[in-house]
Amino acid sequence: MTSTEFTTADGTCTFVPAPTTPYQGDIARYWNNEARPVNLRLGDVDGLYHHHYGVGEIDRAALGDPADSAYEKKLIAELHRLESAQADILFDSLGAIGRDDLLVDAGCGRGGSMVMAHQRFGCKVEGVTLSAKQADFANGRAKELGIEGHVQARVCNMLDTPFETGQAAGSWNNESSMYVDLHDLMAEHARILGVGGRYVTITGCWNPKYGQPSKWVSQINAHFECNIHSRREYLRAMADNRLVPNAIVDLTAATLPYWELRATSSLVTGIEEAFIESYKDGSFQYLLIAADRV
Numbered sequence: 001m002t003s004t005e006f007t008t009a010d011g012t013c014t015f016v017p018a019p020t021t022p023y024q025g026d027i028a029r030y031w032n033n034e035a036r037p038v039n040l041r042l043g044d045v046d047g048l049y050h051h052h053y054g055v056g057e058i059d060r061a062a063l064g065d066p067a068d069s070a071y072e073k074k075l076i077a078e079l080h081r082l083e084s085a086q087a088d089i090l091f092d093s094l095g096a097i098g099r100d101d102l103l104v105d106a107g108c109g110r111g112g113s114m115v116m117a118h119q120r121f122g123c124k125v126e127g128v129t130l131s132a133k134q135a136d137f138a139n140g141r142a143k144e145l146g147i148e149g150h151v152q153a154r155v156c157n158m159l160d161t162p163f164e165t166g167q168a169a170g171s172w173n174n175e176s177s178m179y180v181d182l183h184d185l186m187a188e189h190a191r192i193l194g195v196g197g198r199y200v201t202i203t204g205c206w207n208p209k210y211g212q213p214s215k216w217v218s219q220i221n222a223h224f225e226c227n228i229h230s231r232r233e234y235l236r237a238m239a240d241n242r243l244v245p246n247a248i249v250d251l252t253a254a255t256l257p258y259w260e261l262r263a264t265s266s267l268v269t270g271i272e273e274a275f276i277e278s279y280k281d282g283s284f285q286y287l288l289i290a291a292d293r294v
């Protein structure tokens with residue numbers, strides 16, 4: 001396998017595997033260059049850096065008066081609280097995880113979810129991302145927290161991971177499954193999970209009830225260079241790969257307050273309208289699917 005050189009934040013030179021396809025090269029570049037304030041400023045609140053969205057009711061009392069000079073800071077903290085609440089909901093669905101178990105985060109971003117999972121379960125958490133910059137960032141945070149022996153990110157294709165067959169007790173995709181073929185993805189999760197293990201995804205998917213992807217869904221795809229799948233595709237790919245859903249939770253109503261609040265902030269990116277309108281017209285859904293590896 002060919003590799004490319006990458007210099008880490010501490011100046012160390014390292015080699016990372018070259019992307020398997022030109023598309024994966026595009027996605028690696030996209031995340032290597034990403035530095036949106038809506039992600040960095042939220043992460044700065046407590047050092048948990050997420051690249052996913054939020055769920056739950058807005059705490060209006062915590063936000064206080066919009067005319068107050070401290071309001072924007074409180075709004076950022078509130079958006080971040082909702083994003084961390086989203087990760088907590090995903091972990092609630094993983095079932096019983098012990099300290100000696102291994103969890104795998106497929107498409108781990110800057111690693112916020114990995115840190116949270118380790119803090120909650122005490123176990124080892126391994127993540128993969130296409131972006132060397134993200135992996136370096138996640139490993140840097142783990143080192144700062146003194147948990148580098150438990151939380152590790154590497155540059156790797158989630159469809160072809162180095163984990164042993166049956167090694168993981170749990171694995172997840174948190175808003176990272178819209179970059180890959182779902183049959184290939186579920187086959188890899190089914191391979192690395194032991195029988196009785198649990199797979200969880202939180203994802204945005206287009207709703208077959210709408211007919212085809214709406215213009216808003218197409219806009220989201222173009223914005224992130226991703227390819228949103230339908231709800232039907234998720235269920236079919238799981239069924240074909242020994243992953244039996246035990247929970248399908250529609251989080252659409254729970255994520256709307258996050259988007260409506262975000263749309264009023266100074267950190268807007270321009271994609272807020274597409275999420276709000278597609279959730280409202282029913283063409284797009286925010287779903288959690290948990291499945292047992294049988």
Ligand SMILES: C[S@@+](CC[C@H](N)C(=O)[O-])C[C@H]1O[C@@H](n2cnc3c(N)ncnc32)[C@H](O)[C@@H]1O
Nearest residue numbers: 050051052107108109129130157158174176179
């Ligand atoms: C929207 S971010 C989500 C990050 C993280 N799950 C979170 O919740 O913060 C999408 C992530 O998927 C990763 N990704 C996309 N395609 C991938 C692939 N084929 N293999 C590994 N990671 C991939 C990207 O590198 C990026 O880290």
Ligand SMILES: CC(C)=CCC/C(C)=C/COP(=O)(O)OP(=O)(O)O
Nearest residue numbers: 036038039050051052175203204224
């Ligand atoms: C639900 C869907 C369709 C998600 C697409 C994947 C994605 C880009 C998630 C959020 O990342 P981010 O936190 O970097 O995005 P933003 O900068 O908009 O906060």
Ligand SMILES: [Mg+2]
Nearest residue numbers: 038039051052
């Ligand atoms: Mg974000």
